[in-house]
Amino acid sequence: xxxxxxxxxxxxxxxxxxxxxxxxxxxxxxxxxxxxxxxxxxxxxxxxxxxxxxxxxxxxxxxxxxxxxxxxxxxxxxxxxxxxxxxxxxxxxxxxxxxxxxxxxxxxxxxxxxxxxxxxxxxxxxxxxxxxxxxxxxxxxxxxxxxxxxxxxxxxxxxxxxxxxxxxxxxxxxxxxxxxxxxxxxxxx
Amino acid sequence: xxxxxxxxxxxxxxxxxxxxxxxxxxxxxxxxxxxxxxxxxxxxxxxxxxxxxxxxxxxxxxxxxxxxxxxxxxxxxxxxxxxxxxxxxxxxxxxxxxxxxxxxxxxxxxxxxxxxxxxxxxxxxxxxxxxxxxxxxxxxxxxxxxxxxxxxxxxxxxxxxxxxxxxxxxxxxxxxxxxxxxxxxxxxxxxxxxxxxxxxxxxxxxxxxxxxxxxxxxxxxxxxxxxxxxxxxxxxxxxxxxxxxxxxxxxxxxxxxxxxxxxxxxxxxxxxxxxxxxxxxxxxxxxxxxxxxxxxxxxxxxxxxxxxxxxxxxxxxxxxxxxxxxxxxxxxxxxxxxxxxxxxxxxxxxxxxxxxxxxxxxxxxxxxxxxxxxxxxxxxxxxxxxxxxxxxxxxxxxxxxxxxxxxxxxxxxxxxxxxxxxxxxxxxxxxxxxxxxxxxxxxxxxxxxxxxxxxxxxxxxxxxxxxxxxxxxxxxxxxxxxxxxxxxxxxxxxxxxxxxxxxxxxxxxxxxxxxxxxxxxxxx
Numbered sequence: 001x002x003x004x005x006x007x008x009x010x011x012x013x014x015x016x017x018x019x020x021x022x023x024x025x026x027x028x029x030x031x032x033x034x035x036x037x038x039x040x041x042x043x044x045x046x047x048x049x050x051x052x053x054x055x056x057x058x059x060x061x062x063x064x065x066x067x068x069x070x071x072x073x074x075x076x077x078x079x080x081x082x083x084x085x086x087x088x089x090x091x092x093x094x095x096x097x098x099x100x101x102x103x104x105x106x107x108x109x110x111x112x113x114x115x116x117x118x119x120x121x122x123x124x125x126x127x128x129x130x131x132x133x134x135x136x137x138x139x140x141x142x143x144x145x146x147x148x149x150x151x152x153x154x155x156x157x158x159x160x161x162x163x164x165x166x167x168x169x170x171x172x173x174x175x176x177x178x179x180x181x182x183x184x185x186x187x188x189x
Numbered sequence: 190x191x192x193x194x195x196x197x198x199x200x201x202x203x204x205x206x207x208x209x210x211x212x213x214x215x216x217x218x219x220x221x222x223x224x225x226x227x228x229x230x231x232x233x234x235x236x237x238x239x240x241x242x243x244x245x246x247x248x249x250x251x252x253x254x255x256x257x258x259x260x261x262x263x264x265x266x267x268x269x270x271x272x273x274x275x276x277x278x279x280x281x282x283x284x285x286x287x288x289x290x291x292x293x294x295x296x297x298x299x300x301x302x303x304x305x306x307x308x309x310x311x312x313x314x315x316x317x318x319x320x321x322x323x324x325x326x327x328x329x330x331x332x333x334x335x336x337x338x339x340x341x342x343x344x345x346x347x348x349x350x351x352x353x354x355x356x357x358x359x360x361x362x363x364x365x366x367x368x369x370x371x372x373x374x375x376x377x378x379x380x381x382x383x384x385x386x387x388x389x390x391x392x393x394x395x396x397x398x399x400x401x402x403x404x405x406x407x408x409x410x411x412x413x414x415x416x417x418x419x420x421x422x423x424x425x426x427x428x429x430x431x432x433x434x435x436x437x438x439x440x441x442x443x444x445x446x447x448x449x450x451x452x453x454x455x456x457x458x459x460x461x462x463x464x465x466x467x468x469x470x471x472x473x474x475x476x477x478x479x480x481x482x483x484x485x486x487x488x489x490x491x492x493x494x495x496x497x498x499x500x501x502x503x504x505x506x507x508x509x510x511x512x513x514x515x516x517x518x519x520x521x522x523x524x525x526x527x528x529x530x531x532x533x534x535x536x537x538x539x540x541x542x543x544x545x546x547x548x549x550x551x552x553x554x555x556x557x558x559x560x561x562x563x564x565x566x567x568x569x570x571x572x573x574x575x576x577x578x579x580x581x582x583x584x585x586x587x588x589x590x591x592x593x594x595x596x597x598x599x600x601x602x603x604x605x606x607x608x609x610x611x612x613x614x615x616x617x618x619x620x621x622x623x624x625x626x627x628x629x630x631x632x633x634x635x636x637x638x639x640x641x642x643x644x645x646x647x648x649x650x651x652x653x654x655x656x657x658x659x660x661x662x663x664x665x666x667x668x669x670x671x672x673x674x675x676x677x678x679x680x681x682x683x684x685x686x687x688x689x690x691x692x693x694x695x696x697x698x699x700x701x702x703x704x705x706x707x708x709x710x711x712x713x
Contacts, residue, residue, distance in 0.1 A: 095475070116546055117474065117566045120341075143476070144574040145565040148231070152276070153342065155227075156296075169572035170476050183217050 088130065091115050091122075091140035098171055099141040115142060119149045131158045131178050139175045141167065147174055157184035192225055192244045195268045195289030196707065203244060206267045206291070210247045213257045218297070221245040228275065228292045230284035232575040234639055234662045236632045241284040241661055243270065246292035252416045256376045258293065259414070262694040263374065269293040270696050271414050273315035273347030276340060279578040279624070280351070281661030286698030287707070296344075298416065303393075306331045309422045310367065310393040315346040315415060319560040332425040334558040336360055341560025346418045350408045352658055354613050354620060356556045358511060359423045360461025361615070368392040369404055370417035374690035379413070393419035409658070410682075411696035412689050423558070426511040430521070430538065431553035435502030437533030442504055442594055443587035446612070446619065448527045449506075450585040453614055457523050460556060462508035462614045465548075469609040469624065470505050471495045472567035474546045477607070486602040501548060502535070509556040567609060573628025577638065579645050581654040583612070583619045593621050596648055601625060604641040620657060646670065661698075668701020683708065 087110050092103035094114040103112055113122060130136055131154045140147065147164065154160055154176070162176035194203055211219045220227070221244070228243045235241070249255050262269050270290040275283025283292055299316030304326060311322060319341045326333050336355035338348055349362040359365045369381045382398035383391045396402065407413050436445055445464060452458045468487065471480075480498075481491045496502060508524070510517035528534050542549050551563050568574045579597065583589045590612065598608035606625055613620040625641065628634045642663060646656065650670040659667045671678055682702045686693070693704020703709065 095479070117569065118546070118561070118563045120561045120563055123562075143566075143569040144572070145568040148568070148574065149562045149565055169478055170569060 088136040089138050093142045102141045135179045137177045141173050154178050193288040206265045209261045218248040228283040230282045242288045243292045244289045248294045248297045250297045255372045260376045268697050273344030276343045286661045312419050323560050333422040337560045339564035356461050358460050365421040367396050368419040371413040373413050409700045411699040427513045431509040433537040433549040434506040435535045436504040439503045443591040446590040447587035463611045465505045465611040467503050468607045470548045472570035476569050477571050485605050486607045507552040575627045575629030579623045580656050581649045583621050665701045
C-alpha cells in the first residue's frame with residue numbers, strides 16, 4: 001500500500017464525488033477505486049493500492065491511438081510483475097500546489113520529474129528509448145495533455161495499461177505501465 | 190456497442206474481407222473488436238456514439254500490401270478510410286467520416302527512403318513522423334531543416350496532403366511537396382510528375398513533369414492512396430534570429446495586418462509567421478484557474494493580469510529572420526520601423542525573455558523546424574481537454590482581419606468559450622485558425638460547441654470566408670459552402686470520383702466527396 005498525502009484546498013470526498021468512467025476513446029477516467037480520500041482536518045490523505053486495483057480488474061486499457069494497434073488490451077504477466085518494483089519515473093506538474101504536495105510525499109527512491117505541462121523534453125531525453133527497451137512503471141500528477149501525449153507516444157511501441165483519476169479541474173493522478181511490444185514496427189531510416 | 194457495419198455490407202461479407210486482409214498483412218495487423226477503440230476520435234464532437242466509428246483497421250507494410258487490400262475492398266465493396274499516422278487530433282484523428290469503414294492505417298510504412306542534402310529534399314512513406322525525419326537528419330549531421338506543424342508526431346505526408354502549415358519559410362507544406370507515388374482504387378500504382386518517366390532523376394526536383402499536374406487531386410481527397418511523397422527541405426541558414434512583437438489592444442489586429450501584408454509580399458517577413466491571441470499563448474503554459482475562478486470567457490481585468498504576468502500582448506507576432514547577419518539586421522530594421530508606429534508595441538528577442546516557460550523561447554524552436562508537442566498545453570486551459578479548429582481563410586487586409594476576429598470571437602465568447610486564435614501569415618492570405626477548447630466529458634458542452642461551429646461556418650460563408658480544412662464531422666458542411674455555380678466544383682469532384690473509384694471504396698465522405706451510392710444533395 002502506497003500512502004500519499006497532500007495538503008490542498010480540495011474538500012474531503014471530492015475525488016469520490018468525481019468518480020466517473022468516461023470511455024471516450026483515448027480519455028478514460030476510471031473510478032477512483034484505488035484512490036480513496038479520507039478527511040484528516042485540513043489534510044486529505046490519498047491512499048493508492050495498485051495491486052488491489054489490478055486484482056479487481058479495474059485496470060482499463062488506455063486506448064490511445066496505437067495502443068490497440070500494437071496489441072495492447074489486457075494486463076499481462078510481465079506488466080503485473082512490474083508492480084512489485086519501484087516506479088521508473090514519477091512526474092508532477094510543478095505549477096500546481098496540489099501536484100507539488102503529492103510529489104513531496106512520494107518515496108525518495110522514486111525518480112521525481114518536475115514538469116510544466118510539456119512532455120517533449122522528457123520524451124526525447126530518454127523516455128522514448130526506455131519504453132522501447134524495457135517494461136516501465138510510470139506515475140504522475142499532471143495535466144490532461146501531458147498524459148494524453150505520453151500515452152499516445154508510448155503506445156507506438158509498447159503495450160499499455162493503467163489507471164487515471166481526476167484530482168481537480170487541472171490535474172489527473174495516473175499510473176501507467178508499459179511493456180515493449182515485439183510486434184511494433186521498427187524505425188526505418 | 191458492436192462495431193457498426195458500413196451501408197450495404199453484412200456481417201458475413203465483412204468477416205470474409207477481414208480474413209482476406211489477414212492473409213495479406215498477417216493476423217497481427219488487422220484489428221477488430223475492442224482494439225478498434227484506438228481508432229476512435231479522442232475528441233469526438235457528436236453525442237451520437239454511432240457516428241464516425243470504424244468497424245476494423247488494417248495496417249499494411251508496403252505499397253504491394255496496399256494494392257492487394259484495395260483489390261479485395263473493391264471485390265467486396267468494403268469502404269477503406271486512409272490515415273497516414275492518424276494524429277490529426279483537432280480534425281478527427283484516425284476516425285472515419287462513414288461509420289463502418291475499415292481504417293487503412295499506413296503508420297507501419299515508415300521508411301525514410303532518401304534525404305538529399307545537396308538538393309534539399311526527402312522522399313518518405315506516409316508513416317514517417319516529423320520526429321522521425323528530424324531525428325534522421327540530426328543523427329547524420331545533415332545541414333537541412335524540416336518544417337514542422339505544431340504537433341511533431343504527425344505524418345510528413347499526411348500533413349502536406351491535408352494542406353497543413355508550418356512556420357519556417359517552407360511553411361506551406363503542400364507547396365513544398367514534389368512527386369508522389371499513388372495507389373489507385375483499381376490497385377494500379379502511379380508516380381506523378383517526373384516520376385512517371387522510367388530512369389528519370391528529377392522526381393523530387395521538378396514538380397510538374399509533362400501534361401496535367403495531378404498531385405493536387407490527391408490532397409484532401411479520396412481519389413487515391415499516397416504511398417510515397419517527396420518534400421523539399423530548407424538548407425540550414427547561416428544565421429537565425431527569432432523575435433516576438435506584442436500588441437496591447439485587440440483592435441490593433443487591423444493595423445498589424447495592414448503592416449504585415451507588404452512586408453510579407455516583399456519577403457521582408459521571411460517565414461510563415463503567426464499573430465497569436467492572448468489566451469492561446471497564455472494557455473500553453475498556464476490554466477485559466479490560475480488567473481480566474483469565474484466561469485465563461487475571461488474579463489478584461491483578467492486579460493490585463495495575464496499580459497503582465499506572462500509579458501505578452503493581446504496579440505503576439507512571432508516571426509524569425511533567416512540568413513547572414515548583415516541581411517537579417519537590415520530586415521529587422523525594416524520590420525521594427527514598420528511596427529513601431531503602433532501605440533504600446535513591444536519588441537523582444539529571446540535574450541529579452543526571462544520568464545520560463547516562455548512563448549518566444551518555445552516558438553523559436555518551432556520556427557527552425559524542431560518538432561515538439563508543447564502546443565498541446567492549451568488543451569488544459571479550462572479542463573476537459575477537447576479541441577477543434579475553425580479555420581477560415583482571410584485576405585491579408587486589416588479590414589478583413591478585424592472583421593473575422595470580431596465575428597468569430599464574438600460568437601465564441603457568447604457561447605461561453607475563450608477566444609484562442611491565430612492568424613498564420615501566408616504571402617497573400619491569413620489562415621485564421623480558432624481553437625475552441627471544450628470539456629469533452631460534458632455532453633452539453635459538446636452540443637454547445639456543435640451549435641457554435643455550425644453558426645460560425647454559416648456566418649463566415651455568408652461573408653465569403655471559407656475554411657481551408659476541417660474536422661471529419663463538418664466535412665459535408667464545409668464542402669457545401671463551396672457552392673458557386675450550382676456546386677460545379679463538387680460535381681467535378683464527383684465525376685473524378687466515379688471515374689477513379691467507381692465502387693466508392695476510398696475514404697467515403699472525405700472533404701464531402703461521396704461515392705455515387707452514398708451521395709446526397711450537398712448542404713446549402
